[in-house]
Amino acid sequence: MVHQIRHKEGDIFGVKGKKVDGKILFSQLQKYDAASLTTDYSIKLVLKGMEKYVFNGLTKTVKPGQFLLVPPGVELQTQVMEGQGATGICIYLSKDSFEERCHDLTEEPMKMPTFPLAISTTGRDVLQKVAGGGYRISPDHHLNEILDFMPQFLTHYSKKVQGIKVKKWETKLHLSENLEKARAFMDENFSHKMNLDKIAQIACLSPFHFQRNFKTVHGVTPTQYLMNLRIQHARNLISTGMPLHQVAMKSGFRDVRYLRKCLLD
DSSP states (O other): OEEEEEEEEEEEEEEEOSSSSEEEEEEEEEEEEEEEEOOSEEEEEEEEEOEEEEETTEEEEEOTTEEEEEOSSOEEEEEEOTTTOEEEEEEEEOHHHHHHHHHHHOSSOOOOOOSOEEGGGGOSSHHHHHHTTGGGTOHHHHHHHHHHHHHHHHHHHHHHHHTSSOSOHHHHHHHHHHHHHHHHHHHHHTTSOOOHHHHHHHTTSOHHHHHHHHHHHHSSOHHHHHHHHHHHHHHHHHTTTOOHHHHHHHHTOSSHHHHHHHHHO
16 A cells, blocks of 8 residues: 555554454544555444545544445545644455455455445444554454455345345445445434434435335334334443333333333334
């Protein structure tokens, strides 16, 4: 990677694979501005704060719990704005190694979403393990896990996006990005009252098309997804011994009676 750091306030450190061609970098930055020409595949994972990436003329903001896939051969600008700061992990996978694993799954070129995705979208804990810091002890193990997992995830995700009922792949990808923005909104605001019309507006879709396309990509309706978020959060709070009336308020339930009903369903 050709890298030019224009401004840096904070620390970046990491490890390289010994047998696996890749590396994992951990960053704690107060402010950062850099430009690069990517030569490898990379996964930008944000743990705290926000990171901004500009490539192909588009700006992508990655928030906590999200990751961004960046392919080789793009001019990339990376920014952490002063006053916001960011803690994150960047996983670099060599172009040859990554594409070899992809070729094992399909002979067609791998289609990559070029927008932030939730870690939970992957359905597995591979990225969470890296975020937990275990890579410092065994980088080869984690790099190998990611090399095995990410092509499988991309294949699975592409099939779901392919199910969106429009003809062009670019349009399917644009719609799935808007769906992801709506999903992120629910993740951030599930404890507040919200309605389907408002969430659909974030996705720039009618309520009907939003529901249909969301279920195609995520496997559940927006209402089911939101309820699952609330129930999981409520269970986490209950495990801490928090009183039920506080759990209901913090999890988006209107009262304790409704919370109990949802927990039993």
